Each structure stands twice: as C-alpha cells, then as structure tokens.
Amino acid sequence: MVNQSMAALGNNRSTIRELFEYGNQRAAVVGRENVFDFSLGNPSVPAPDAVRQAILEEAAGNPVALHGYTSAQGAADVRTALADDLNRRFGTAYTGDSLYLTVGAAAALSCAFKALACPGDEFVVLSPYFPEYLMFIESGAGAKAVIVPPSVQDFQINFDALEQKMSAYTKAVVINSPNNPSGAVYSEQTIRRLAELLQSKEKQYGHPIYLISDEPYRELVFDGVQVPFVPNYYDNTIVCYSYSKSLSLPGERIGYVLVPPQSADSADVYAAVCGAGRALGYVCAPSLFQRVVARCTGLTGDLTVYKTNRDLLYDNLTAMGYRCVKPAGAFYLFPQTLEPDDRAFCERAKKYDLLVVPGADFGAPGHMRISYCVATGTIRRALPLFEKLAQEYR
Amino acid sequence: MVNQSMAALGNNRSTIRELFEYGNQRAAVVGRENVFDFSLGNPSVPAPDAVRQAILEEAAGNPVALHGYTSAQGAADVRTALADDLNRRFGTAYTGDSLYLTVGAAAALSCAFKALACPGDEFVVLSPYFPEYLMFIESGAGAKAVIVPPSVQDFQINFDALEQKMSAYTKAVVINSPNNPSGAVYSEQTIRRLAELLQSKEKQYGHPIYLISDEPYRELVFDGVQVPFVPNYYDNTIVCYSYSKSLSLPGERIGYVLVPPQSADSADVYAAVCGAGRALGYVCAPSLFQRVVARCTGLTGDLTVYKTNRDLLYDNLTAMGYRCVKPAGAFYLFPQTLEPDDRAFCERAKKYDLLVVPGADFGAPGHMRISYCVATGTIRRALPLFEKLAQEYR
Numbered sequence: 150m151v152n153q154s155m156a157a158l159g160n161n162r163s164t165i166r167e168l169f170e171y172g173n174q175r176a177a178v179v180g181r182e183n184v185f186d187f188s189l190g191n192p193s194v195p196a197p198d199a200v201r202q203a204i205l206e207e208a209a210g211n212p213v214a215l216h217g218y219t220s221a222q223g224a225a226d227v228r229t230a231l232a233d234d235l236n237r238r239f240g241t242a243y244t245g246d247s248l249y250l251t252v253g254a255a256a257a258l259s260c261a262f263k264a265l266a267c268p269g270d271e272f273v274v275l276s277p278y279f280p281e282y283l284m285f286i287e288s289g290a291g292a293k294a295v296i297v298p299p300s301v302q303d304f305q306i307n308f309d310a311l312e313q314k315m316s317a318y319t320k321a322v323v324i325n326s327p328n329n330p331s332g333a334v335y336s337e338q339t340i341r342r343l344a345e346l347l348q349s350k351e352k353q354y355g356h357p358i359y360l361i362s363d364e365p366y367r368e369l370v371f372d373g374v375q376v377p378f379v380p381n382y383y384d385n386t387i388v389c390y391s392y393s394k395s396l397s398l399p400g401e402r403i404g405y406v407l408v409p410p411q412s413a414d415s416a417d418v419y420a421a422v423c424g425a426g427r428a429l430g431y432v433c434a435p436s437l438f439q440r441v442v443a444r445c446t447g448l449t450g451d452l453t454v455y456k457t458n459r460d461l462l463y464d465n466l467t468a469m470g471y472r473c474v475k476p477a478g479a480f481y482l483f484p485q486t487l488e489p490d491d492r493a494f495c496e497r498a499k500k501y502d503l504l505v506v507p508g509a510d511f512g513a514p515g516h517m518r519i520s521y522c523v524a525t526g527t528i529r530r531a532l533p534l535f536e537k538l539a540q541e542y543r
Numbered sequence: 544m545v546n547q548s549m550a551a552l553g554n555n556r557s558t559i560r561e562l563f564e565y566g567n568q569r570a571a572v573v574g575r576e577n578v579f580d581f582s583l584g585n586p587s588v589p590a591p592d593a594v595r596q597a598i599l600e601e602a603a604g605n606p607v608a609l610h611g612y613t614s615a616q617g618a619a620d621v622r623t624a625l626a627d628d629l630n631r632r633f634g635t636a637y638t639g640d641s642l643y644l645t646v647g648a649a650a651a652l653s654c655a656f657k658a659l660a661c662p663g664d665e666f667v668v669l670s671p672y673f674p675e676y677l678m679f680i681e682s683g684a685g686a687k688a689v690i691v692p693p694s695v696q697d698f699q700i701n702f703d704a705l706e707q708k709m710s711a712y713t714k715a716v717v718i719n720s721p722n723n724p725s726g727a728v729y730s731e732q733t734i735r736r737l738a739e740l741l742q743s744k745e746k747q748y749g750h751p752i753y754l755i756s757d758e759p760y761r762e763l764v765f766d767g768v769q770v771p772f773v774p775n776y777y778d779n780t781i782v783c784y785s786y787s788k789s790l791s792l793p794g795e796r797i798g799y800v801l802v803p804p805q806s807a808d809s810a811d812v813y814a815a816v817c818g819a820g821r822a823l824g825y826v827c828a829p830s831l832f833q834r835v836v837a838r839c840t841g842l843t844g845d846l847t848v849y850k851t852n853r854d855l856l857y858d859n860l861t862a863m864g865y866r867c868v869k870p871a872g873a874f875y876l877f878p879q880t881l882e883p884d885d886r887a888f889c890e891r892a893k894k895y896d897l898l899v900v901p902g903a904d905f906g907a908p909g910h911m912r913i914s915y916c917v918a919t920g921t922i923r924r925a926l927p928l929f930e931k932l933a934q935e936y937r
Contacts, residue, residue, distance in 0.1 A: 150714075150751055150808055151815040155658050158818030166615065195606040204831075208598045212589040216792045221560065252646050252796065255824030264549050281821065288822035291685070320544075357544055398610045400830025402646065414544055421545040424552030427675065428682035430649030435829045436794025437598075 154288060163280060165189060168504045175502055185531040186504045187519045190329065190480070192397040194450040194522070200396060203444040207437055219439060221432035222423060223250025223405070227443040231405065234446035239378040247410055249422050250434040253402035254365045254391030255281065259429060261361055261387055261406055262290035264421035270320040271295045272361075275306060276512030277330050277483065279363070282323055289429075292320070299513045304333035304474050304483070306343060315350050321359035321387075322347065327366035327376065330511045330518035331483040332459075332476020334370055337377045344383035357385050357413035365391040365404070368449050370478035371456045384411040387418065392442050394480075397450045403438040455480045458521040458528055465532050469539045480522040483508065487542040489515050497541065501534040548682060557674060559583060562898045569896055579925040580898045581913045584723065584874070586791040588844040588916070594790060597838040601831055613833060615826035616817060617644025617799070621837040625799065628840035633772040641804055643816050644828040647796035648759045648785030649675065653823060655755055655781055655800055656684035658815035664714040665689045666755075669700060670906030671724050671877065673757070676717055683823075686714070693907045698727035698868050698877070700737060709744050715753035715781075716741065721760035721770065724905045724912035725877040726853075726870020728764055731771045738777035751779050751807035759785040759798070762843050764872035765850045778805040781812065786836050788873075791844045797832040849874045852915040852922055859926050863933045874916040877902065881936040883909055891935070895928040 162170075168188035175184045207215055222228070228245030235241055251257040262272065262285050270292045274282050276299040286294040297314050300307040311322070324343070326335035335343075347358050362379040367390070370376055380386040391404030408419040426432050462482050463475055473484035486494035491507040491514050498505055498517075508516025521528060556564075562582035570578045601609055616622070622639030629635055645651040656666065656679050664686045668676050670693040680688040691708050694701040705716070718737070720729035729737075741752050756773040761784070764770055774780040785798030802813040820826050856876050857869055867878035880888035885901040885908050892899055892911075902910025915922060 150661075151659055151811045152657065152661055152819075155815035155818035155822065156811050158821050159658075159814035159816065160818070162615075189612070191611045193607060196610055200610075201602050201606065204598065204602045208595055208602070212595065212791065213587060216590055216594075216794050217585050218583070218793045221556075252825070252829075255826070259824035263546065264553075265545055267544075267546055281824070284822050285824055288818075289824065397607065399612045400610050400827055400833075402827065402829050417545045417550050420553035421549035422553065424549035424554070424682075425546075427552050428549065428678050429823050430653035430675070430679055430683065431646070432649070433794055433796065435646075435796050435832070437831075438829070439794075 158284065158288065164510050165506055168506065172504050179502065184502045184504070185527060185534065187521065187523065188504045188506055190520050190522060191399060192394055192450070192522050193524060194397050194452060194454055196397040197445065197448050197450050199445050199448050200398070200441055203441040204437070207440050215440070216436055218433050219436055221426060223248065223434055224439050227439045230443040230446055235407070239381060241380070243407070243409065247408055247419070249406045249408070249419065249426065250439055251404050251406060252431060252434050253393060254363060254389050254404045255285070256402070256431050257389035257391065257404050257406045258282065258361070258363060259285045259289050260422050260425040260431060261389055262286050262292065263425035263429060264418060265320050265359060266290040266292035267320070269318055271316065271318040273297060273311065273314055273319055273322045275311065275322070275324060277304070277328065277508065277516070278323070278512050279325060279329050280510050296512055301513065304328060304331035305335060305339045308342060308346065312346060317354045319350070319354070319358055321361050323361045323363065325363040327369055327478030329366065329479055330481045330506070330508070331474065332479045332481045333474065334374050334376055334477040337375070340377045340379060340382045347383060347385070359412070360386045361389060362386055363389045365394050366479040368395040369452055369455060369480060371459060372477065374477045376478070380409045380411070384409070385413050387412065395449045396442065396445060398438065401435065401438045403434055403442055454525060455522065457525055458523070461525065461528050462519065462521055466535060469536050471539065480520060482519040482521060483513070483516050484519070485515055486517050487539060491515055491517055498538055501538055503531060503534050503538065552678065552682065558904050559900055562900065566898050573896065578896045578898070579921060579928065581915065581917065582898045582900055584914050584916060585793060586788055586844070586916050587918060588791050588846060588848055590791040591839065591842050591844050593839050593842050594792070594835055597835040598831070601834050609834070610830055612827050613830055615820060617642065617828055618833050621833045624837040624840055629801070633775060635774070637801070637803065641802055641813070643800045643802070643813065643820065644833055645798050645800060646825055646828050647787060648757060648783050648798045649679070650796070650825050651783035651785065651798050651800045652676065652755070652757060653679045653683050654816050654819040654825060655783055656680050656686065657819035657823060658812060659714050659753060660684040660686035661714070663712055665710065665712040667691060667705065667708055667713055667716045669705065669716070669718060671698070671722065671902065671910070672717070672906050673719060673723050674904050690906055695907065698722060698725035699729060699733045702736060702740065706740060711748045713744070713748070713752055715755050717755045717757065719757040721763055721872030723760065723873055724875045724900070724902070725868065726873045726875045727868065728768050728770055728871040731769070734771045734773060734776045741777060753806070754780045755783060756780055757783045759788050760873040762789040763846055763849060763874060765853060766871065768871045770872070774803045774805070778803070779807050781806065789843045790836065790839060792832065795829065795832045797828055797836055848919060849916065851919055852917070855919065855922050856913065856915050860929060863930050865933065874914060876913040876915060877907070877910050878913070879909055880911050881933060885909055885911055892932055895932055897925060897928050897932065
C-alpha cells in the first residue's frame with residue numbers, strides 16, 4: 150500500500166549507513182578504539198571558533214527576528230554577504246539575487262534537478278560519483294541518470310565516454326570536484342576541455358546544456374592546488390554548495406544554489422529552483438545558520454589534519470603495495486582493492502575491523518573508499534591492519 | 544528549457560508572499576507603523592527563554608558532535624525524548640523508532656505524501672486548507688489532490704461532501720486542527736465521526752486509508768479547549784508536527800513525522816518515509832535544533848497574547864458587522880468578506896493598508912484570513928480602518 154520504491158530506498162540503507170551501524174555494533178563488542186570506521190564523511194575537525202562566537206552573538210539578539218521565517222530564498226542580507234564573498238574570491242559580480250539558500254547540498258541538488266528536469270531529460274553523472282545523485286535525479290526529480298565510467302588512471306574525466314553518453318536528451322552534466330570518493334581535483338585543463346565539449350554539444354543539439362557543479366569540498370585542497378571556479382569557465386554552470394565540510398557543519402544543513410546571471414535562461418532557472426523548493430517543501434533554510442555562515446564567510450576549520458592524514462595513509466598504503474591515485478583534495482583515499490571484487494575485499498577487511506566502502510557504490514568497482522576524516526591516531530593504529538590485509542593477497 | 548511547472552510555481556509566488564512584499568513596499572512609502580500586515584503566519588511571541596538556554600548550553604559542548612550528521616532519521620536520544628514527551632501527554636507508548644525528524648512540517652508532509660503515493664492515488668484535502676498541501680501532493684509526490692468544500696457554519700468537517708469525494712483511489716485524508724486559516728479546532732465528536740467514516744470506507748474499499756494529521760498548532764488553543772490526539776481515535780493516523788508555532792521557531796525548520804506502530808503496515812510506511820527523505824534530499828534534520836527541541840519538550844512560548852489578540856479582533860469585528868466563526872486555536876481569524884468576491888474585497892482593504900489574504904487561496908471563497916500573530920497595538924490601530932472598510936458596504 151505504500152510506494153514500494155520509497156520503502157525499498159528506506160529499507161536498503163546505503164552501504165555507508167550499513168557500515169556505520171555495523172561499526173556501532175562491533176564497538177559494543179570489541180571496544181570503540183578497536184573499530185576502524187573509515188566509512189562516513191563526517192568532518193573530524195571542529196567548526197572554527199568563529200561559528201561558536203556567531204551562535205552566541207546571534208542568540209543574544211531578538212529571538213522573534215532570529216528564529217522567524219526568512220524570505221523563501223533566504224534572508225536578503227545573508228545572500229548579499231555570500232555573493233560578496235564569492236565576488237571577492239573569484240572576481241565575479243554576483244548579487245544576492247543569484248543565490249537560493251538551501252538545507253545543505255542535498256537540498257541544493259534536489260532543487261536544481263527538479264527545476265531543470267522535463268519529461269525525457271537525461272542527467273549525465275561522471276563516475277566515481279556520490280551515490281545519492283541517482284536518487285535525487287530518478288526518485289526525486291523523475292528524470293534519467295546516465296552514468297559515465299571513470300578515468301581510473303587519474304580520476305579526471307573520461308572524455309571519450311562522456312561524449313558517447315551525451316545526446317539530444319542531455320539536460321545537464323553533474324560534476325563534483327574536489328571529488329567524493331576519489332579526492333581528485335579537476336585541473337584547469339580538464340575544466341577547459343569540458344567547457345569546450347559542452348559548448349560544441351550545445352551547438353550540435355541546439356539547446357543549452359547545464360553543468361551542475363557540486364562543490365562541498367571546494368576549500369579542502371592540499372599543497373596549494375587551485376580549484377578552478379567553474380562558472381568562470383562555462384557560462385551555463387549552476388553551483389551547488391554546502392558549508393558541511395568547509396565549516397564542519399554537516400548536521401546543520403546549510404548551503405546554496407548559485408544560478409549565475411550569465412547562464413542561459415537564468416531568470417527562468419532561478420524561478421524554477423524557487424518553485425522546486427516550494428514543491429519539495431524546502432522554502433527557508435534554517436535561519437540561525439543562515440546568519441552564522443554570513444558571519445563566517447571566508448573562514449574554514451583548521452584543515453591541516455586532513456593533509457597529515459592523507460600523507461600518512463597514502464605513503465604507507467602505497468608502500469604496502471596498494472595502488473592509488475594521490476588525492477589533491479576532499480578527505481577520501483580511493484585505492485584499488487587487492488582483488489577485482491571490491492565487495493568481497495571490503496567484506497574481508499571487516500575481519501580486521503577495517504570499515505571501508507566498496508567502489509562499486511560510487512560507480513568505480515575494483516576500488517575502496519577510505520574516509521580519513523578521523524583522528525590521526527586512528528590511522529596510525531589501523532596501518533598494521535591494512536598491512537595484514539595486504540599480506541593475505543601476497 | 545526548464546521545468547515549466549516549477550518555473551510557474553517560482554514566478555507565481557503565493558498570494559501571502561506577494562502581500563508580504565507589497566507590505567514592505569508600502570512601508571517604505573507610508574512608514575512601517577502605518578501598514579497593517581495580517582498576511583503572514585510568523586509567530587510574534589518570542590521563543591521561550593529555555594530555547595536560548597539550550598542553544599547556549601549546546602554551543603558550549605563539543606562542536607564535532609554538536610554539528611555532525613546524526614542518523615538519517617534523527618539522533619536516537621532526541622527521538623526517545625520526543626516519544627517520551629508524547630507518551631506523558633497522550634498516554635501512548637511510542638518509542639523513538641516511530642519518529643522521523645524533519646526539516647519542519649513542510650518536509651514532514653512532503654515525506655509522508657511521497658512515502659504513500661502510488662500511481663493513481665488520491666489525497667483528500669479538507670477546505671479550508673494550507674495551500675502548499677496541493678504543491679506537495681501534486682508537484683512533489685506526483686499524486687492527485689481531491690478537495691472537499693468547507694463546512695462554513697462551524698469549520699468542522701463537511702462530512703457529506705467528504706464521503707462523496709472518497710473513492711477506491713483514496714490513499715489518505717489530510718486534516719489540520721487547530722486549523723490554518725479558520726482557527727477551528729476539531730471537536731472530539733468530529734474526530735470520532737471521522738474515524739468511523741474512514742473505518743467504514745476501509746471496509747468498503749478493502750484497503751487502509753491513512754489520516755495525515757498536520758498539527759503545528761496543536762498547543763495553540765484558548766479557553767481550555769482540548770485538542771484530541773488523533774492517533775488515539777484512529778489507528779491509521781500519521782502525524783506531521785513542527786515546533787514552528789509552539790516554540791516560535793518557524794525559521795529553524797524542525798519537526799517530525801510520527802508513524803504509530805498501531806497503523807497499518809507501519810514498518811513499511813516508516814521505511815517509505817525514510818526512503819522519501821533520501822529521494823528528496825532530506826536526511827538528517829538540523830542537528831543543533833534537534834537537541835534544542837529535545838531539551839524543551841513540554842514547553843511553549845507565552846501564548847497569552849494570541850488570546851488577547853483573538854478576543855480584541857473577534858469582539859470588535861463582529862460588533863462592526865463582520866460575520867465570523869469564533870476560532871478556538873491557532874492565530875487566525877477567518878471572517879466572511881463583506882462582498883462575495885473575496886479577492887475584490889481584499890484589494891479594497893489595501894486602500895486602508897490592511898493586508899489580509901483572500902479565502903479562495905484556502906479553498907473557502909467569500910472569506911479572508913487575518914493572521915493576528917502581531918503586536919496587540921497593531922490590532923488596536925487597525926480596528927478603525929476595518930470600521931471604515933465596513934462603512935463602504937453599509
């Protein structure tokens with residue numbers, strides 16, 4: 150009597166959530182310190198102290214104003230502050246009218262897909278991808294997700310495959326750089342080549358093709374790597390952003406959709422994002438955290454531990470024989486598994502209480518995702534276990 | 544190129560939002576104190592001080608835990624606290640496993656509709672209704688909304704019309720008591736009669752019919768009126784709740800879906816609610832406010848001003864000749880307009896800078912909604928203008 154596809158989605162929790170629950174069960178048996186849960190992308194770095202200061206200062210104000218409804222698209226002064234911050238950093242000239250504040254990146258993506266999706270439309274998703282994209286596109290927006298296989302040697306874009314998968318039905322291409330799960334950051338060269346391909350396909354098919362750039366990890370990069378600001382390379386870019394990772398606020402659900410005025414039919418797209426927000430019940434992102442992020446523009450948590458963790462894991466795992474593209478950002482390592490069947494490998498890893506996620510979940514079988522947003526000590530203690538696991542395959 | 548129905552939803556802002564913006568424009572011309580904006584349902588009562596205390600105490604804790612992702616359905620201890628509160632107040636025996644925390648009531652309703660909706664299903668909505676129900680049901684969940692005309696003499700249920708509108712396609716009936724926009728509270732007699740009707744229709748059609756009870760105004764009642772707790776009268780009730788009104792936190796977007804274990808296929812329904820949350824991008828309600836509401840169970844703001852405002856408006860407007868069912872709850876008065884065309888009447892009211900919403904927007908033409916969640920002084924100063932408006936019709 151209920152919607153069976155919704156019940157299936159609810160009953161078949163994502164592998165990540167399953168591992169998280171499994172880890173909790175194991176912790177009760179062997180002790181929390183003996184379970185090495187590398188499954189979840191929950192930042193381990195605390196929010197910068199400016200977040201606490203902002204909460205305290207806002208909480209001292211008038212509660213009716215603070216906790217009241219804002220405009221559906223977010224408070225005007227908050228949107229202006231966030232647009233100013235983008236302009237300062239990326240040389241753009243946005244106003245708050247291009248921003249629609251959302252309940253995190255998931256809401257941003259859901260609203261963007263729902264806003265664009267017309268009957269028959271296809272959204273092209275590049276592997277490896279965040280698995281929930283497929284839910285948002287198919288179950289949420291009722292469109293079709295078309296999956297492009299990965300470029301496993303560098304986790305940049307597999308352009309030949311992308312070009313083959315595009316068609317007159319392509320409404321948008323979805324990218325995520327810095328990438329979950331590979332940690333790859335698309336180079337300026339990659340973004341330029343992508344822009345050229347999309348422009349030529351727009352000409353070929355005679356309609357705009359949007360580039361939905363999902364960027365919650367934009368600020369999490371190492372070794373001075375630059376993340377190209379995608380709208381500066383391709384006009385028809387729609388940015389979905391969340392403060393989950395940069396400010397370590399994943400539970401607070403605060404982000405935005407940016408519809409640049411340069412993009413095709415931008416007024417219509419923005420209106421449709423607002424309409425999708427209404428249809429999905431999303432109007433008005435959480436009001437206190439709207440104000441908090443406006444007060445914290447340009448800040449991040451102290452992200453140095455992520456680099457420490459990346460280096461420790463990457464250097465040791467590659468020395469043990471694991472093969473891996475060195476990630477330049479985010480907080481994930483995505484090595485090849487030591488047998489082709491990544492699910493079997495990840496099951497075997499559980500024997501050592503190492504919880505890692507099969508790459509097949511992200512459209513890249515033969516890999517495993519290791520979330521290293523954990524205490525560095527946890528990684529140190531896990532390394533001998535990764536070594537034991539590797540020994541099984543020698 | 545965008546989804547035209549989404550763009551239309553975004554471009555055609557609700558009448559309420561239009562009035563709100565119009566009021567801001569008028570305020571710039573004639574001064575804020577001379578605009579009498581009775582359009583929005585934004586609580587005027589501050590959140591109880593316990594909310595501020597809870598925020599301060601939580602903010603003093605570990606930010607990684609405080610702002611991290613919770614379980615998709617909400618933190619287990621928070622759900623337990625909310626279930627315990629319901630049990631204490633309504634004599635039930637729920638556990639946290641029956642609750643799914645949401646980003647406000649809009650998300651709760653969206654997830655409930657999406658969870659239940661199968662192809663061909665109809666959701667029966669009783670006038671007068673919150674207009675966004677129709678968006679959530681049709682644009683969000685892709686089902687059909689069937690509208691039942693109001694019982695204008697008392698704003699209880701028009702049972703004859705309801706019975707006529709039900710069919711084998713009826714998946715659920717949606718109620719909202721205390722009601723927005725009429726302020727009516729369904730009596731115990733009404734709820735019993737509704738339960739009997741639904742039970743007989745379940746037998747007739749051979750499948751469960753859910754009762755979706757949208758209750759954000761549950762605690763806002765006057766003169767000792769009791770609000771029957773609907774699941775205690777009809778097993779197949781699904782409750783959608785928000786703390787927007789009781790704790791004056793509308794902007795913070797925190798509420799829940801309750802799927803009582805007594806309801807038909809409750810495990811499947813709960814799973815489908817979880818699945819709908821995934822599909823719509825809703826997992827994990829805002830984490831700080833999960834903790835805040837758990838700390839504030841059983842509390843409300845000081846709601847006495849709403850009774851003062853109701854009495855002042857009701858007594859004076861009826862003395863002027865406006866005809867009105869006396870509301871027993873919420874913070875709306877829903878008088879008949881002084882001409883049958885409520886839109887024309889509300890336009891005429893603008894001449895006096897009285898902003899009220901046409902009843903047609905709520906499925907009850909010939910009425911106007913006056914939101915009296917404003918300062919009492921605003922009502923006092925508006926009364927002579929309501930009198931002048933009435934004089935035009937004498």
